[in-house]
Amino acid sequence: MKATENILQIAKRTLQTELEGVSGLLAKLNNDFCVIIQTILISKGRVIITGVGKSALIAQKIVATLNSTGTPAIFMHAGDAIHGDLGIIQDDDIVICISKSGNTPEIKVLIPLLKLAGNKLIGMVGDLNSFLAHQADLVLDTTVEKEACPLNLTPTSSTTAQIVMGDILAICLLETRGFSRADFARYHPGGSLGKQLYLKVSDLYIHNEKPCISPEASAKEVIIEITKNRLGAVTVIEDQIIKGIITDGDIRRMMEKYESVNGIKAKDIMYDSPRTIESDELAVNALALMRTNNITQLIVVEANIYKGIIHLHDLLREGII
Template sequence: MKTNSEILNIARRTLQTEVEGISGLIPRLNNDFGVIIKHIIDTNGRVVITGVGKSALIAQKIVATFNSTGTPSIFMHAADAIHGDLGIIQKDDLVICISKSGNTSEIKVLVPFLKQAGTLLIGMVGDLSSYLAQQADFVLDTTVDKEACPHNLAPTTSTTAQLAMGDVLAVCLLECREFTSQDFARYHPGGSLGKRLYLKVKDLYINNNKPEVNPDSPIKEVIVEITKNRLGAVTVVNDNKIEGIITDGDIRRMMEKYNTFDRLTAKDIMGTSPRQIASTELALNALELMRGNNITQLIVADKGVYKGIIHLHDLLREGII
């Protein structure tokens, strides 16, 4: 068994090899890359991405990234393609074929059928002298000097380079399409990521009660209102105008400051100029405002009209945090 020090050295060497492999892609980009991006943007069909073995797995990840960033894509396994799945490819589709060697038997069988159908073929390949590179209309050069595998056999650096090139394509495409965070939210409605992009304050505060007292309300009424609504705060409102807020912390500080509370009213202990947020704001913005001001509640108000309170727990419950 190797020592911890030896294991760490292997890990660092592996990462360094893969870093160098990715860095080596930069000078391999040429003017054809921009042409490829324009072809993908201009196509009326989808981007069909294919490969064999580990390259097929990389192709599936690139398809997922493309679809989530506004480029309609579909995966086609090269081996299945030559056994009936060629029907996946439609008239206006273009194909990206991923292969390290560019000489696998499946690729050599598949490519002629693509050429015969007049399908635009982009080869993502690690050997510019290979069959795929010679037959493709355009080439994405993902050549690497060596694999991270000590025997230079297991696909490691080469698949990392393919994955990185897929990300390069996706990022260029989304920026060229001016793909916004709102667009991204439409493709990610589920999970915490989606919620961070589309969930709004109005979706949360309506589930809470609307704690409210007036400036002359006695302290007992204030405490009852805070306790009853379980939001840790109550808004002080006078003639539909927000005057202030009273939190659990204000109650504790009052008890430390005063010996008797019988004559105190809401206006004596409320905090003035409380932080507010519009109901149409993203819940994520509410979180940032809470964090920036070290508070756990925000008053929700639209054009000065009190709507309710949003609590940090609302954001926790929805997975925003």
Template structure:
């Protein structure tokens, strides 16, 4: 059994080898890479990415990244391709074939059919003398010095290099397309990431009650309104404009300050000129405003008029935090 020191040394060495492998790709980037990006930008069809074994797994990840950043892509396993899945490829598609050796049997069988179809063939390959490299229209060179595996056998550095080059391709394409956060949100409507990019304050506030009182309201009325609506706060309105807010904390501080509650009104207790947020703002902006001001409720406005309240719990429920 190896010691903790030895285990950490192995991990450090693995990361150094893989980091060196990625750094080594930089001088290998030639004009082919720029032409590939330009070709994909002008493509009428899709990007088909194929591979075998670990390279097939990398192909799936690159396809997912391209699809999520605006480049229509499809994964095709090279082994399945020669058993019927070649029908995936359409006339205007570009095919990226990932293989470290470039001489995998399934790849060598697949290449003639890809050439016959007339599709542009891009090789992401680590051996420039391989069958795949020699048959491809363009090459993305993923040559590495060695795998991180001590036997130089298990795909480690090579698959890391493939993954990194796939990311470089995706980022080049999205920057050339000026792909924005709004575009990103369209492809990520689910989960907390998508919600941070598209969920509006109004989407949350509309589900809550609209607690409100006049400045002249008695403290009893304020307490009833806060309790009834269960948001821990009530907006104080004048002509439907928010002039103040009263929270549970304000009520507790009032009880410490006054011996008698007789004659005390909402105006006496409220926080004046409270922070508000427009209903069309992103919910994530409400979160930032709450954090900056150490508050848990925000009055929401619609063209300056009271729309409702958004609570920190609403943001927690939607996974914004």
């Protein structure tokens, strides 16, 4: 029991220390921050983010976040930069250098080279008295009072502050740029989130058969049509007007209700208020409608004209669910 209590105490202390480090960023969001956002927005170049050690790992995450939210960014390891990777940087690029101490040997070698090239240099640094802080054109202050590490050595609170500051940058740039849901979908076409924003019903139902039957069709004809098209349903059509839908469930209920299906017609077992969806609706809206009505297929229409059926399996296959 004491061991459990001790573990929980350590966990809560760690979390509290990191929370304090992050909340301390509120007071550090100053005019420099606003200038940095405006500078990046008007820049014709990219954001090059560099660092060493754990700061380099944070830099890679921030680069990924910026790229996915509309700000072109590239990671450059500070150690590799002085061995040829400086060629990554172009004239209009902005460089963000991340360092807790701001005094590492790699940073001290790199910064004069960056200054010589004339690129705007932003320091994300945890010591305002450091070499990086004094040399940078603009500073993002990520100073924390202490690390979560009880030895106050292992970067923990400081790296959390860096990653949060990166998120703040990305979101400010996203909103001030007017980055939209359509933009997000354009940058995330392969993921489920992107598909929810651009994939339409028309992209899916066209790959299915178009099962239909008349209200006067026999029960046997209904079963054959449902089985043949493997969509678990058939649409009942008369004079190009949708009269209803018959599903696998309706067939089972018919078998339970009637001792013989002789003389039973489609109109006797169909559901006459079927759920429909326009073909130009987003596929994610089809999913919502299926969930709301606890069904697995929808009739697809265009201006009330029957076009086909979209099934839950179509959405599963595309990773919408």
